[in-house]
Amino acid sequence: MNNTYPRPRTQAERGLPASRRRFLAALGTATAGVPLLAACGTDAGGPAASDHRGSMGDALPRVRVSQEASPGHEVKRTSFPITAVGLTWTGSPRGVRLRLFDRSGKPGAWQNVTAGCPCGKDTETLRAKSTTPPNRALVPAHGSYGYQLDVDAGVKVIEAIAIDAGHLGRKRRTAPSGTPSKSAPATAPGASGSAVAFPPPGLVLRADWGADEAKRLTADGRESSPTRFTRVQAITVHHTATPVDDPDPAATVRAIYEQHAVSNDWGDIGYNFLIDRQGVIYEGRYSGTDGIPAHNADGEVVTGFHTFGFNPGNIGIALLGDLGKQKPSSRMRDSLVRLTASLAARHELDPLAGVTYLSPTSGKTTDGPALGGHRDWTSTECPGSAAYLDLPDVRERAAQLTR
Ligand SMILES: [Zn+2]
Known part of the structure; x- marks a missing residue:
């Protein structure tokens, strides 16, 4: 397939840590701008296994990725089991089909x-040179070893990545509820012990779902976003x-992190929080080392990349799953209530009210729900x-909890 869109920058061009660049250069792929499928993800001590040791130690899951810029119709095989295939394309949102291959090639x-x-970074220079974000999807691959794409006329696939999100090899730790904020007055809603304590009990911190912080950084250690x-x-x-x-x-949270931070080149996962079907809440976008998820010490929220055009001051919570037809589970809903109530209390928002959102970048106002x-x-x-x-x-x- 001829793809006339600019190819995504390679990992080396994006300025990932020197260890990653050295590895890619050693494979002769760092500047080639060609699909990395053949180069990435050997089963024996692949790039992630060595790269990640410098950031978080052996506790990190072994994440492996094969990245393909301007993918065509040919079968792409990997040497590792694929957790999910991340796709970015323009044209019809329903114009892409995919099939997976098992280890034997079937x-x-x-x-x-x-x-x-369609989450997005407000300042993103879109590869497709469009005013709206391209289509993106994360397709579960159930440990497959290859994939193939088929697209409608008018669809252009910009990038495909095959992700092995690895496995957590240790017990998960969670944030204590009611972690005190330096800025929160002693009587503030959401203080430890209240019905709307923040963070809610059981929240899983980034280190404990296996976020490799090196993926947020440039070669010289600065935050890429x-x-x-x-x-x-x-x-x-x-x-x-x-x-x-x-x-x-x-593993799905790690795959989303990989797609958002590296493939999309946003520098981090787009959401501030994620909630799974069992009601487990995961910390999303990095916000510092003070132990207060999503916030700084002054009680302000870190800008995510989830609602294109309305990201600053907007807390993004992603429910894991396709909830078009299937409702959130009761545990997921309960956690969403607890989390939104604790955030509403912390920021004095009425969950039942409307707001006039003021864009700090454009100065434009838009009415929407709190x-x-x-x-x-x-x-x-x-x-x-x-x-x-x-x-x-x-x-x-949520409103009842905050009363
Ligand atoms: Zn969304």
Whole structure:
């Protein structure tokens, strides 16, 4: 397939840590700008195994990636089991099909790919030179060893990545609830011990879902997407359009991190929080080392990349799964209520109210809900119709908790 769009920058060109660049250069692929499938992810001590030791030690899951710029129709094979295939394309959101191959090379059935939450970075220079983000999807691959794409006329696939998200090899630690903030007055809602303590009990910190912090950094150790903090104005709920019955949600969170931080070149995962079907809440976008997820010491929220055009001051919460037809589980809903109530209390937001969002970058104002879904801000299916229909109940319960 002829693809006329600019190819994504290679990992080396993006300025990933020197250890990664050295490894790629040794393979002769660092500047070639060709698919990395043949170079990445050897089963024996692959790049991730050695690269990651410098940042978080052996506790990090062994994440391996094969990246393919301007993918065509040929079968792409990997030497590692694929957790998920990340795709970026322009044209029809329903114009891509994919089939997976097992280790012996046997193909599975063709499946339609559904574009996921169209989250985006406000300052992103879109590769497709469009005013809207391209379509993106994360397709579960269930340990397959290859994939093949088929696209409609008018569809241009910009990039495909095959991700082995690895496995956590140790017990998960969670953040204590009610972690004190330096800025929070002693009587502030959300203080430790209250019904809306922040962070909620059981929240899984980045280090404990296996976030490799090196992926956020440039070769000289700077944040490739510097953290910016602003006053909170709204809370927005998304879904990830990944399988509802997810056997390893933490691996899915790592795969999303890989796609957002590296493939999309955003420098981090786009959401501030994620919630799985068992109700486990995961810390998303990095916000510092003070132990307060998503916030700085002044109580401002770190800008994520989840609601294109409305990111600063908007807290993004992603529900793991495709919630177009299937409702959030009761545990997922309960955690969403607890999390949104604790955030609303912390920032004195009324979950039942509307807000006039003021863009700190453009100065433009837009009316929207204090606690809403992605589709309240832009034209999208996200967070899925089933989750969206649940939001009035979530708002009501969150409001009750904050009273
Ligand atoms: Zn969304």
